[in-house]
Amino acid sequence: xxxxxxxIAGAVAGLMGTxxxxxxxxxxxxxxxxLASDFPAIHAVAGTAEANCGAAAAEFSRNHTTEARQIMNxxxxxxxxxxxxxxxxxxxxxxxxxxxLVRPLNDLVEKYGSHLPKNxxxxxxxxxxxxxxxxxxxxxxxxxxxxxxxxxxTIPSTYDEVVAAAKAIREAGIMEHPIVMNMKxxxxxxxxxxxxxxxxxxxxxxxxxAEPSVNxxxxxxxxNTLKELVEYAHPDHLTQASNETQGLWEAGQAxxxxxxxxxxxxxxxxxxxxxxxxxxxxxxxxxSVEPGGTPGATLWWDGFTIATNISDAEAEATFAALASALTxxxxxxxxxxxxxxxxxxxxxxxxxxxxxxxxxxxxxxPMLPQIGLMHNALGSELADFLKGGESAEKALADVExxxxxxxxxxxxxx
Amino acid sequence: MKHRTFFWFILPTLxxxxxxxxxPIVSVFVQxxxxxxxxxxxxxENCGPFGCKPSTAVDVEATEKLRxxxxxxxxxxxGTYLNRSHLAVADISEAWATSKTMGEFWGQVYNLPFYNxxxxxxxxxxxxxxxxxxxxxxxAVGVNNLPAMLKGLAIFVSLLxxxxxxxxxxxxxxxxxxxxxxxxxxxxxxxNDPSLSLKASTPLMWIMLMIYGVWHTLPFSFITxxxxxxxxxxxxxxxxxxxxASKWQRLIHVVVPHLMPLVSxxxxxxxxxxxxVFEPIVSFSAEAHARSLSWIxxxxxxxxxxxxxxxxxxxxxxxxxxxxxxxxxxxxRTWRDFSRKSH
Numbered sequence: 141x142x143x144x145x146x147x148i149a150g151a152v153a154g155l156m157g158t159x160x161x162x163x164x165x166x167x168x169x170x171x172x173x174x175l176a177s178d179f180p181a182i183h184a185v186a187g188t189a190e191a192n193c194g195a196a197a198a199e200f201s202r203n204h205t206t207e208a209r210q211i212m213n214x215x216x217x218x219x220x221x222x223x224x225x226x227x228x229x230x231x232x233x234x235x236x237x238x239x240x241l242v243r244p245l246n247d248l249v250e251k252y253g254s255h256l257p258k259n260x261x262x263x264x265x266x267x268x269x270x271x272x273x274x275x276x277x278x279x280x281x282x283x284x285x286x287x288x289x290x291x292x293x294t295i296p297s298t299y300d301e302v303v304a305a306a307k308a309i310r311e312a313g314i315m316e317h318p319i320v321m322n323m324k325x326x327x328x329x330x331x332x333x334x335x336x337x338x339x340x341x342x343x344x345x346x347x348x349x350a351e352p353s354v355n356x357x358x359x360x361x362x363x364n365t366l367k368e369l370v371e372y373a374h375p376d377h378l379t380q381a382s383n384e385t386q387g388l389w390e391a392g393q394a395x396x397x398x399x400x401x402x403x404x405x406x407x408x409x410x411x412x413x414x415x416x417x418x419x420x421x422x423x424x425x426x427x428s429v430e431p432g433g434t435p436g437a438t439l440w441w442d443g444f445t446i447a448t449n450i451s452d453a454e455a456e457a458t459f460a461a462l463a464s465a466l467t468x469x470x471x472x473x474x475x476x477x478x479x480x481x482x483x484x485x486x487x488x489x490x491x492x493x494x495x496x497x498x499x500x501x502x503x504x505x506p507m508l509p510q511i512g513l514m515h516n517a518l519g520s521e522l523a524d525f526l527k528g529g530e531s532a533e534k535a536l537a538d539v540e541x542x543x544x545x546x547x548x549x550x551x552x553x554x
Numbered sequence: 555m556k557h558r559t560f561f562w563f564i565l566p567t568l569x570x571x572x573x574x575x576x577x578p579i580v581s582v583f584v585q586x587x588x589x590x591x592x593x594x595x596x597x598x599e600n601c602g603p604f605g606c607k608p609s610t611a612v613d614v615e616a617t618e619k620l621r622x623x624x625x626x627x628x629x630x631x632x633g634t635y636l637n638r639s640h641l642a643v644a645d646i647s648e649a650w651a652t653s654k655t656m657g658e659f660w661g662q663v664y665n666l667p668f669y670n671x672x673x674x675x676x677x678x679x680x681x682x683x684x685x686x687x688x689x690x691x692x693x694a695v696g697v698n699n700l701p702a703m704l705k706g707l708a709i710f711v712s713l714l715x716x717x718x719x720x721x722x723x724x725x726x727x728x729x730x731x732x733x734x735x736x737x738x739x740x741x742x743x744x745x746n747d748p749s750l751s752l753k754a755s756t757p758l759m760w761i762m763l764m765i766y767g768v769w770h771t772l773p774f775s776f777i778t779x780x781x782x783x784x785x786x787x788x789x790x791x792x793x794x795x796x797x798x799a800s801k802w803q804r805l806i807h808v809v810v811p812h813l814m815p816l817v818s819x820x821x822x823x824x825x826x827x828x829x830x831v832f833e834p835i836v837s838f839s840a841e842a843h844a845r846s847l848s849w850i851x852x853x854x855x856x857x858x859x860x861x862x863x864x865x866x867x868x869x870x871x872x873x874x875x876x877x878x879x880x881x882x883x884x885x886x887r888t889w890r891d892f893s894r895k896s897h
Contacts, residue, residue, distance in 0.1 A: 209859075232859075235860075237611065237612065238612045240615075240618065260603055261602075262600075262602045263599075264611055272602060275603060316749060317749075325842040326841055348597045348608075349595070350595060374733075375749050375751040375753075379753050379839035441603050441604070498604070504605075504607075512857075512859025513858045513859070515858075516853070516858040523843075524665070527842060530665075541638055542638070542639070542667070545638045546639070546858060546862055546865070548637075549590065549862050550590050551590035552595070
């Protein structure tokens, strides 16, 4: 009896294994060309797609580059386009949609995506434009040993508590600059503003228009929050992005950090740091303004799209290949590479921060066609305020003026 | 030379210059006169892993229709040149009207992106160019007076900064001045201030960028002057020596006048080079403290998701105009020398 059970289980597992192996790859003999960013989770998805369907395709190429965002519009504009799929995130999908370079996927999802959860379909006006598979967001990293040394035994959950903890650490003489944040002038400082702005309940634009509304009480409050935090940040904070902040953390030179969830796994692993740092690092939700309020974070997803300017057969084959990769087996093999939104994901320690942030009701990064221009205006105009040469109102007025100038040129405002 | 022969000689160069220099500039100018079409926005419902939310999106079909009608975009004349990101005429006249002191007026002008970048770019060019000229000549004279067996080695060492890619060279310096780097830590020790950071102070960042600029372009002026020194006529030098001129007098009254055409050439090249300062700003992550005209162009084309071609084109043309204005004295001088010689 027992043996029989095992045999049946084995047969079922075998069948499932074969099913996964002989994934439905759609029309064979097609060319599949993928453009994507360059990090482990994306390699896992695109690599699994290639392993499943590379043999059935006439050509399977992957270009993993950190410059994907810069080249994708130019690469997808010609007909036939250079790539059949681009793996995008919230902000980059709008960049492609603004030029109509990605196609609706409703029929393909019906045919090849029945195993995918419905909430992963990025649906705009009823049309599925992308299929998400992983999430990311910023959140709080804390060193519980240093907090305890400074007499704090709970992990901070609001901005005020973070600042108070930093102050206690400084006054205890443990660290002069306990906070790390990605404040590098440009995209990073703009994103840091976004976090605090959303936590204060800000809206970037007047609803339904491209008119800016960052010069608001929420905007001023967000800038003041940032200012309080950077008071305790490394003096070079305006030159520090993810690589630098991760470095400071792993070197044990920081006790409170607002960093990307995707850095959780590299920080907690046994490379590049000491056991003292890794064993005491706690990942928790991004801080909010009031206890239980909106966390100061932007939720991001990564997902795949299919180009407009390719043949329907190529689109079908590309979709089938990528959809075939989004399985529990792939997740099991790469569990700690990302916060997967797929079935079979077992959230480990490295995913705790993102999960807590999402649960606490953080806002997604706004998927608006003009958000890139606003983000760029924030990134370049906030430095004067943070250096201390300008009032918050003036800095935000400059942001709006810079945004309006750019938005007029790009056609979003008249 | 007969005009006809001259024409055939110059034709290949001339056509290459028209094709690769003149036409692109004309094309950039034309693009700078147009802005994008209106993006037709529609309110849609946007659903994803984090819930549904009403949001706006571009109506691609309607926008494409506008684009088809006028492929170049919407004609904007010189509007882009005059807007806040460039000459900011309206903002400047408002600043002039509202500010009480010159200092306040200047503060408001300096807050505008184009003038902010122009200030750094010009300061950089006016500090780095003369320093490179003088130091380059000094090193060339020094190397020229070395014993023959050391010359080769000295030339090689002096040329090293030129062999390093600007981006890499400035990154190395950036790491050295970090609080944990060899220069940064030493400076902190000398001033006994552990929070002293070269990267956090605007004046120190400017000084660092300029020192880097001098270090990196010095070999160019050195090697040019060194080559020039080999052509100084020995008769004149000996005559000056017999007349009792000291080494210093010979340098100032014989060598430097002999090298004057080279000085003009090096100055021209340096002004053009220094006005397009860009790589060190990116490598040093100096954007919070110093931005240059080239950096603005880069930012317009790259950072916003929608490349702002008109803005980038307008900044490029304004840069070209500034280069021409700055080179004018040197060009006039060269022209005078030329006409004097031909008479």
